[in-house]
Amino acid sequence: MPVLTRLIPSPVVVDIRPGALDDLACVLADERISQSGRLAIAVSGGSGARLRDRVAPSLPGADWFEVGGGTIDDAVRLAGAIQGGRYDAVVGLGGGKIIDCAKFASARVGLPLVAVATNLAHDGLCSPVATLDNDAGRGSYGVPNPIAVVIDLNVIREAPVRFVRSGIGDVVSNISAVADWELSHRVNGEKVDGLAAAMARQAGEAVLRHPGGVGDDAFLQVLAEALVLTGISMSVSGDSRPSSGACHEINHAFDLLYPQRAAAHGEQCGLGAAFAMYLRGAHEESAAMAEVLRRHGLPVLPEEIGFSADEFVRVVEYAPETRPGRFTILEHLALTTEQIKDVYADYVKAIGS
Secondary structure: OOOOOOOOOOOOEEEEEOOHHHHHHHHHHHOOOOOOOOEEEEEOOOHHHHHHHHHHHHOOOOEEEEOOOOEHHHHHHHHHHHOOOOOOEEEEEEOHHHHHHHHHHHHHHOOOEEEEEOOOOOHHHHOOEEEEEEOOEEEEEEOOOOOEEEEEHHHHHHOOHHHHHHHHHHHHOHHHHHHHHHHHHHHHOOOOOHHHHHHHHHHHHHHHHOOOOOOOHHHHHHHHHHHHHHHHHHHHHOOOHHHOOHHHHHHHHHHHHOOOOOOOHHHHHHHHHHHHHHHOOOHHHHHHHHHHHHHOOOOOOHHHHOOOHHHHHHHHHHHHHHOOOOOOHHHHHOOOHHHHHHHHHHHHHHHOO
């Protein structure tokens, strides 16, 4: 009988530890990603540029490219700049915007990408998606997974703590997203990829249940690993379903309705996940999630990020329009404005102030 398996697109290197950045050149050479050292390194004017002096001596064959922002035009310009440079790989060194620009550019010119993250703000550091601003707002572009992911926990600790908190909210929201996926399977027969769902859910549970805090290496290690696993789960499923449900619809609604006031991605996703869990009747799970989010300094009520209850009701009402075709607890319940108000009042009572 034949043994049936599948190939899972994933990085050949995942190096997460204190001091990992200092060994970048050796890692790339040892894994035969770039034995020659011919690399195109994309950095921002912020965290990436500050690390250039530290990294450059060990990468004498690299060329450095400063990326202005996180737009599709920035990514296309980067691709044009590195085209024909005979590089072995592209390195994105910085936060999410730089890594997404580098993802898009590397895919455009047919080179592998090495993601060197300087913060843990969201799960995009290892996902097969580049999220870039465009003339219509913001778009998601399919790209290959990074061939390597390097995360130096010493560098992560130097970043503002709000980035770590955002990553916590983003990965914990996996639990709600997978519940939405399974709901769609029960109601609509949508196929669930069991491996992708397991990876995403366990990543969320690992962070949710870890006793450590944002300043602990052990906790940061688990968070970084969870974000990487979440990205790989999206590659397994072929879309963002394992990590994006009602929680992300609520996040997108905040961004679209209140673009000048929106909070961090992970803050909005975590809040959206706690509320979505309450909506689906998982009241104990919602309360436990809210407790953990609070312990890490994340919001669980819209008032904590500057929005009134009425504004949040509008966000929840509008949220299904942000992802047409995606079925979550919001589409399933199809609540009226008054029903959302009533459920939100109950949610506030349930989780406490």
